[in-house]
Amino acid sequence: MADAIRTSGLEKRFGVTRAVDGLDLAVAEGEVHGFLGPNGAGKTTTLRLMLGMLHPDGGEATLLGGDPWRDTVELHSRLAYVPGDVSLWPNLTGGEAIDVLTRLRGGTDPGRRAELLERFDLDPTKKARTYSKGNRQKVALVAGLASDVELYMLDEPTSGLDPLMEAVFKECVTELRERGRTVLLSSHILAEVEALCDRVSIIRQGRLVESGSLADLRHLTRTTIVAETARPATTVATLPGIHAFQTEDGRVRFDVDAEHLDAVVRSLGELGVRSLESHPPTLEQLFLRFYGVEEGERAEGPAAP
Amino acid sequence: MTAATAGTGRLIRFILRRDRVRLPVWILAIGFTVLGSVSSFAATYPTQADRQARAAVLDSGIARLFVGPGYGSDRYTFGAMTANELLPSAAIAVALMSVFLLVRHTRTEEESGRAELVRATVVGRHAPLAAALIVVAAAHVVLFAILALGLPAALEGLSPAGSIAFAAALLGVGLVFEGVAALIAQLTVGARSALGISAVVVGVTYLIRAFGDMTDTFLPWLSPFGWATEMRAYVDERWWPLGVSIAATAVLIAATVAINRRRDVGAGIIADRPGAAEAAPRLRTPAALARRLQRASFLAWLIPVFLLGLLYGSIAQDAASFYEDVDALKDYVARVGAAAPIEQFLALSTFIAALVAVGFAIQSALRLRTEESEHRAEPVLATPVGRSPWMWSHLTIALVGSVAMLVASGLGFGLATAIATGDADALPRLVAASLAYTPALWVFVGVVAALFGAIPRFAGLAWAALGAIVFVGFLGPLLQLPDWMFQVSPLEHVPRMPVADFDVLPELVLTAIAAGLLAIGVVTFRRRDLVG
Numbered sequence: 001m002a003d004a005i006r007t008s009g010l011e012k013r014f015g016v017t018r019a020v021d022g023l024d025l026a027v028a029e030g031e032v033h034g035f036l037g038p039n040g041a042g043k044t045t046t047l048r049l050m051l052g053m054l055h056p057d058g059g060e061a062t063l064l065g066g067d068p069w070r071d072t073v074e075l076h077s078r079l080a081y082v083p084g085d086v087s088l089w090p091n092l093t094g095g096e097a098i099d100v101l102t103r104l105r106g107g108t109d110p111g112r113r114a115e116l117l118e119r120f121d122l123d124p125t126k127k128a129r130t131y132s133k134g135n136r137q138k139v140a141l142v143a144g145l146a147s148d149v150e151l152y153m154l155d156e157p158t159s160g161l162d163p164l165m166e167a168v169f170k171e172c173v174t175e176l177r178e179r180g181r182t183v184l185l186s187s188h189i190l191a192e193v194e195a196l197c198d199r200v201s202i203i204r205q206g207r208l209v210e211s212g213s214l215a216d217l218r219h220l221t222r223t224t225i226v227a228e229t230a231r232p233a234t235t236v237a238t239l240p241g242i243h244a245f246q247t248e249d250g251r252v253r254f255d256v257d258a259e260h261l262d263a264v265v266r267s268l269g270e271l272g273v274r275s276l277e278s279h280p281p282t283l284e285q286l287f288l289r290f291y292g293v294e295e296g297e298r299a300e301g302p303a304a305p
Numbered sequence: 306m307t308a309a310t311a312g313t314g315r316l317i318r319f320i321l322r323r324d325r326v327r328l329p330v331w332i333l334a335i336g337f338t339v340l341g342s343v344s345s346f347a348a349t350y351p352t353q354a355d356r357q358a359r360a361a362v363l364d365s366g367i368a369r370l371f372v373g374p375g376y377g378s379d380r381y382t383f384g385a386m387t388a389n390e391l392l393p394s395a396a397i398a399v400a401l402m403s404v405f406l407l408v409r410h411t412r413t414e415e416e417s418g419r420a421e422l423v424r425a426t427v428v429g430r431h432a433p434l435a436a437a438l439i440v441v442a443a444a445h446v447v448l449f450a451i452l453a454l455g456l457p458a459a460l461e462g463l464s465p466a467g468s469i470a471f472a473a474a475l476l477g478v479g480l481v482f483e484g485v486a487a488l489i490a491q492l493t494v495g496a497r498s499a500l501g502i503s504a505v506v507v508g509v510t511y512l513i514r515a516f517g518d519m520t521d522t523f524l525p526w527l528s529p530f531g532w533a534t535e536m537r538a539y540v541d542e543r544w545w546p547l548g549v550s551i552a553a554t555a556v557l558i559a560a561t562v563a564i565n566r567r568r569d570v571g572a573g574i575i576a577d578r579p580g581a582a583e584a585a586p587r588l589r590t591p592a593a594l595a596r597r598l599q600r601a602s603f604l605a606w607l608i609p610v611f612l613l614g615l616l617y618g619s620i621a622q623d624a625a626s627f628y629e630d631v632d633a634l635k636d637y638v639a640r641v642g643a644a645a646p647i648e649q650f651l652a653l654s655t656f657i658a659a660l661v662a663v664g665f666a667i668q669s670a671l672r673l674r675t676e677e678s679e680h681r682a683e684p685v686l687a688t689p690v691g692r693s694p695w696m697w698s699h700l701t702i703a704l705v706g707s708v709a710m711l712v713a714s715g716l717g718f719g720l721a722t723a724i725a726t727g728d729a730d731a732l733p734r735l736v737a738a739s740l741a742y743t744p745a746l747w748v749f750v751g752v753v754a755a756l757f758g759a760i761p762r763f764a765g766l767a768w769a770a771l772g773a774i775v776f777v778g779f780l781g782p783l784l785q786l787p788d789w790m791f792q793v794s795p796l797e798h799v800p801r802m803p804v805a806d807f808d809v810l811p812e813l814v815l816t817a818i819a820a821g822l823l824a825i826g827v828v829t830f831r832r833r834d835l836v837g
Contacts, residue, residue, distance in 0.1 A: 048835070051683075053686065055833070073689045076687060077689035081687040083683060083684060083687075086684075087679050087680040089681060090497070092584075092597070093582065095580075095581060095583050096584040100589075101684055104590075104594075105689060125580050127495075129495060129497065130494065140684070
C-alpha cells in the first residue's frame with residue numbers, strides 16, 4: 001500500500017531549538033495512525049510542516065504524493081485538519097465558522113453537517129466567544145469531519161471533550177476507517193489510541209523513537225511475572241534480561257525483557273511452578289518507557305533500543 | 306468589614322498591581338491633553354478679538370455638536386473657552402475611562418473565568434465589584450486633583466474656583482459612568498456586549514446633551530454630560546449639578562449591588578442573542594470572509610470620517626476669516642503656498658481627514674497579523690486557500706476601503722461646504738481633493754504588507770510610522786525640523802488641492818511605491834513560516 005505521509009530526515013529549527021530533528025515518519029493509506037509523544041516532542045510542528053504552514057529546514061516530506069510546501073493548495077483540497085488549540089472568530093457563530101471552513105474546502109453535504117451537529121450535541125447559533133473550550137473543539141471537529149477527504153489530520157482532537165463526546169469521536173474515526181480514509185491522530189488519550197489506531201509512531205525530541213503496531217511495540221518491552229515455585233526461584237534473578245527482582249511470601253516477582261521471556265519461563269518450569277501470573281505491558285508502561293520518564297529507566301540508560 | 310465585602314482591600318491592591326501602567330496612562334493622557342490644550346490657547350488666541358472670532362465660529366451649525374452650551378460666549382475669556390471647548394470632549398474621555406476600566410475588572414474577569422478562581426478564595430460576593438468601583442473612583446479623584454491644581458498653573462486667567470468646578474464636573478461624569486458601566490456589566494454575559502452597550506449609552510447621552518444645547522431645551526438635564534456643562538465652570542459656577550451626578554451614581558450603584566446580590570457568578574440578566582445557525586450563502590470565499598470580519602470596523606471608521614468632513618465643511622466659511630490671523634497656522638500656510646484663506650482651510654482639512662483615513666488603512670491591513678497571531682489564519686490556510694489569495698482578501702479591503710474613506714470625508718466636507726457657501730462646485734472639487742490622497746494611503750497599506758511579510762512580529766511598527774509622520778507634520782514647522790523629515794511622509798507628496806493643481810507624476814510614483822511594497826509583502830509572506 002502507498003504511503004499517505006512519508007518523511008525522511010525531516011528537520012525544523014526555531015532558533016537553537018530543534019523542534020523536529022531528522023524525523024522519519026510513514027503513514028500508510030487507509031490506516032488510522034496514532035502519533036504520540038510527550039509535550040514539546042514536535043508533534044504539532046510536524047503537522048504544521050505537513051500542512052505547509054512551516055518551511056522545513058532539511059529532509060524530505062511527501063504528503064498524498066505531493067510536496068507539502070509547494071503543492072499546498074492542491075493537497076489541502078484532499079485533506080482536513082483539526083487543530084489542537086482551536087481559535088475561532090469571536091463574532092461569528094459556531095455554525096458560520098463551520099460553514100466558512102467547509103465551504104473553503106469545497107463544500108459539504110448539508111445532511112452530514114446536520115448529523116455531526118446532532119451527534120456532537122453542538123448549538124451552532126452561539127457566538128464563538130461564548131463557547132467553552134470543549135465546544136470550540138467540537139466546532140473544529142464538525143468542520144473537519146464534515147468534509148469528505150482522503151486524509152484527516154487531527155491534533156489532539158479530543159482535548160476538552162467529555163467522555164460521551166469522546167465516544168462519539170471514536171465512532172466517527174471508526175467510520176472513517178471503514179470508508180478507507182487515512183487518519184493521522186495525534187493524541188494523549190491512551191485508551192483512544194488503543195481502540196482506534198492500527199499503528200502508532202512515538203516521537204521524542206523531534207525524532208522517531210518507535211513505530212509499529214501496538215502488538216509490535218509490546219514486544220519491545222517487558223512482561224511482569226509473579227510466580228510461586230516448589231523450589232526457591234532465587235537463581236532466576238541471575239538470568240539475563242531480568243529486572244526489579246523481588247521475593248515476597250515465597251513468591252517471586254520480576255520484569256523480563258521480551259527476548260528473554262522464553263528462557264526465563266523454561267527455567268521457572270524446572271523449579272516446579274505452583275502458580276504463575278503474567279502481565280503484558282500496559283500502554284502506560286509502553287509510553288513511560290518510550291517517553292523516558294520512568295524513574296528506574298533513566299538510571300539504566302536510554303530506553304530506546 | 307462584612308462577609309460580603311471580605312477581601313476588598315487585597316483585591317484593590319491586586320487591581321493596582323495589574324493596572325500599574327494602564328491607570329496612570331488613562332489619568333495622565335486625559336490630564337495632560339487638557340492642560341496642554343489649555344496652555345496652547347494663549348499662543349493661538351492672544352487677543353480678546355481672536356477669542357471672540359473663535360466663539361463666533363463655534364456658534365454655527367455642526368460645530369455646536371462638539372462644544373458646550375457656550376456660557377460666556379459674549380465675553381469669551383480663556384476660562385469660558387476652556388469650559389466650552391474642552392469640557393465636552395474631556396468628559397467623553399473620562400466616561401470611556403470609567404467604562405473600560407470598570408468592565409475590565411468586572412465582566413471581563415467573569416467571562417474569562419478568572420473571577421471564579423478569585424471568588425473561590427476568601428473573598429466576599431461584592432468584593433470584586435467594590436474593589437473595581439473604589440479603584441476607578443480613586444482614579445477620577447486623582448485626575449480631579451491634577452486638573453484642579455494644574456489648570457490655574459497652566460494658563461494665567463483660569464480662576465481656582467472655576468478650575469475646581471471644571472475638575473469636579475469631570476469627576477461627576479466619571480462617577481456616573483462608573484455606575485452605568487457597573488450596572489450594564491451586571492446585565493450581559495459577554496464583556497464585549499457590556500462595553501458596546503455602555504459606549505452606546507455614552508454616545509447617546511452625549512448627543513442628547515448636544516442637541517439640547519443646540520435647541521435650547523431642557524434635554525441637557527437628562528444627560529450626565531449636561532450636569533457637567535451646567536456647572537458653568539469659569540463663568541458662573543454652580544455646584545448643585547454635582548449633587549445630581551452623585552445622586553445618580555448612588556442610585557446606579559444601589560441597583561448594581563441589588564442585582565449582584567442575587568446573580569450567579571458568570572451569569573447575566575440579558576441572555577446572549579442566538580446568531581445564525583448557518584453562514585450566509587455568499588460567505589464561501591476568503592474575500593467574503595475578510596469582508597465579514599472587517600465589516601464592523603470599516604463602518605466604525607467610515608461614519609466618523611464622514612462626520613469629520615461635515616464638521617470641517619460647516620465651519621469652513623467662518624474658519625477662513627480668522628484663519629489668516631492665527632500665528633500657529635501661518636507656518637503651515639507658508640508650506641502650502643499663498644492662496645485664498647478658505648482654499649487653504651479646505652486643503653488643510655482635507656489633509657487632516659486623509660491622515661485619519663491612514664489610521665483605517667493601517668488597522669485594516671494589520672488584520673492580517675491579528676488573524677495570524679490569534680491562530681485563526683491557520684485553519685483557513687489549511688483549506689485549499691493559497692497564501693496569496695488569503696493575504697489579498699484583507700489587503701483588498703484596506704486598499705478599496707481607503708478609497709471609500711476618502712470619498713466619505715470628501716463627500717461630507719463637500720456637502721457641508723456647498724450648503725454653507727452656496728457653491729455647488731465645492732462638492733466635486735473636495736471629493737477630488739480628498740481622492741488625491743488615495744496613492745498615499747496605499748503606500749501605508751504597502752508598508753504594513755511588507756512588514757507583515759518580512760518581519761511579522763514587528764508589523765505594528767506601521768503605527769509608529771504614522772505617529773512619527775503626525776509628529777513631524779504638526780510640530781515640525783515649530784521645531785524647525787529639516788526638510789527631508791517632511792519628505793519621508795507619503796502624504797507630503799500629494800498635491801494640496803484645491804490650493805495646488807492636480808499633478809499626476811507624484812501620484813504615479815506613490816502608486817508604484819505602493820505596488821512595490823505590496824509585492825514585497827506577498828512574496829515574503831509566501832516564503833515564510835506562519836508565526837504565532
